[in-house]
Amino acid sequence: MRLLVVEDYDPVRNAVATALREEGYSVDTAKNGEDGVFQASVNDYDAVVLDVMLPKLDGFGVVQRLRKDGRACPILLLTARDGVDDRVHGLDLGADDYLVKPFAMDELLARVRALVRRRYETRTPVLTVGPLEVDTASHAVKLAGERVELTAREYALLEFLVMRTGRLVTRTQIWEHLYDDLTEVKSNVVDVYIGYLRKKIEPDGVPRLIHTKRGEGYIVAETPP
16 A cells, blocks of 8 residues: 655654554655645555654645545544544544544554555455455464464565456556655556466465456456456
8 A cells, every 4th residue: 555644744754654664564655735736646556654743735625625626545643633623624634533643653654554444345354265364453364263474565465456356456556556756667567466476375376366357457356356
């Protein structure tokens, strides 16, 4: 999943971005509201973590601009303001959730996971496709009850595909969601990691869970589409 963190205070922005990357997310950052609007206008983010008190354009203004432009990405507002009126105002403008500073990083991570699940209409943290189980809270993966060990990048790819079970996912979509502006990638990296995943979740090729649509992309499904 690819996220955007908009926060002008360097220590907070860096801490949040680092924690999210350690969870396996790809993360872009912005230091002011105008840059945040631009980033969210040119990239398709799975969620935006947005401070309210920002230079150039505050968080409320960012929410307004993004919703007016038709951007439906989930937005988590961060603010030192804990008044009810501010929370109501942000939610009424189109924000999805609100977290008051100072906050526990574990709570922020849990709220981001919940927002991403909500976007892809998955209410439970454990996603299943046939014998495959993906726990989006603990990042544990099991195949027929047996634990499957994945790298952070492999897990991120698997979660991205399973969140879209039954739907075609193009290589471009995978590229855009799994790699942020800090990552240097090669042109065949998506196919390489699909190969890694298949070796781990499709031992001996059975059961086939990742299906290729030649020239288009991939579909995760229990049976061939």
